[in-house]
Amino acid sequence: MAFFQMKKMILAWTFRKPVTTSYPFEPRKICPGSRGRLDVKISDCIFCTLCDKRCPTQALDVDKANKKWRIDRLRCISCGYCVEVCPKKCLTLTGDHGIPTVTKEMETF
Amino acid sequence: MGHRTIIPFGPQHPVLPEPIHIDLVVEDEKVVEAVPSIGFIHRGLERLVEKKDFVEFVYIAERICGICSFIHGQTYCQGVEEIMKIEVPTRAKYLRTIWGELSRIHSHLLWAGLMADGFGFESLFMHSWRVREQVLDIIEATTGGRVIFGSCKVGGARRDISPEQMTWMLKQLEVVEKEMRLIVDVFMNDDSVKHRLCGVGVISKADAISLGAVGPTLRGSGVADDMRLLKYAAFGELDFAPISRTDGDSYSRCAVRCDELFQSLDIIRQAAAKMPTGEIAVKVTGNPSGEFFSRVEQPRGEVVYYIKGNGTKNLTRFRARTPTFANVPALVKMLAGCELADVPVLVLTIDPCISCTER
Ligand code: SF4
């Protein structure tokens, strides 16, 4: 009878530290290359509105006339399409996911 | 004839956090009939496709399912590429193969956990998901997303895996393999697990074929059919033979999935060894005009995409037939005649993904 086949694994793990972390007290380890929060280097932006046109979730709103670049963080799905199309390469997706958003306001740059 | 009662299963049920509703007609403790109803989370993709650019639609295709996300994107891209006659670089095909198999491993481990939870084996559930987490870490490091990979695009891949990353990935996968062996050993050899699975929910070979079952449900009944035999992506150059079992019971379906874990590892290793260098994407110009049925093997079975374009940037028709949808008739057949207590286990043996089914 192969009964309680898991005993070895369970015994081994009884003496190990848990793999879960005590988030939020211990911050999450950031994985390099992860697609997280969208960052803009606004000094390089030429307000061409290409990112605004291409964003699949309409999270961006670029105002060419007033030179305003706005993002709705709750809509952005961190897909990276805007990063790809930006002619000035001023957009990046950082590895961290930012702090939680509590209001539905657009962030303006 | 005993007294008949109807017991509703779902749309909210502890074993399945997804909305499928099954009316179980029971006589004492025996299920005599099961009447499924789906459609709780229909998302109307057929309409959405007419509004989105065909290049952008890959993001939506990926979000049809939260588990086979990459393969949905891949199926869509392969379909569009076929219509537009785009020759994808070989390296991109290999990358797609590797990510597709990684997603199969994480999906099967997820299923293993749910299954263990379904028959009440909590610690096995947690350990399965602990191992899955390591696979997700590999996925995050190589694609940038844990669940939504976002690395497939029409014309190739968005990201490349560097040689250092590849070495690291293969090393990590060795650790994962060792851990998976321990988990699979419990699934395959523990008597209390076997007691719940052996001889339960038998689907004969003829039934599996006539009911149109796909994936491990079909292969568990002795039909060695797998869409990877169509040699899409890099499968034409890799050594691959579908895994099948002949008993057709829950244990067979489990065994198929357990074996596929290691087969996927093997495919990743082969692909990593054979991967050529070069471009990962080609530029896409023009719009798709024509129609195509794209078929790819997901962790749950064959997914079929029908894509039709008329030369504009929006597609005119898009339809996805997901594996769970094809497996529901087989599930209904399995449920008739089973014990009421076996219902959760049987539902889980087809590895249902209801959100996929509804599209
Ligand atoms: S695409 Fe780049 S340069 Fe153009 S508006 Fe967006 S951020 Fe600015």
Ligand code: SF4
């Ligand atoms: S990352 Fe994607 S969703 Fe977010 S702003 Fe850019 S294009 Fe839009």
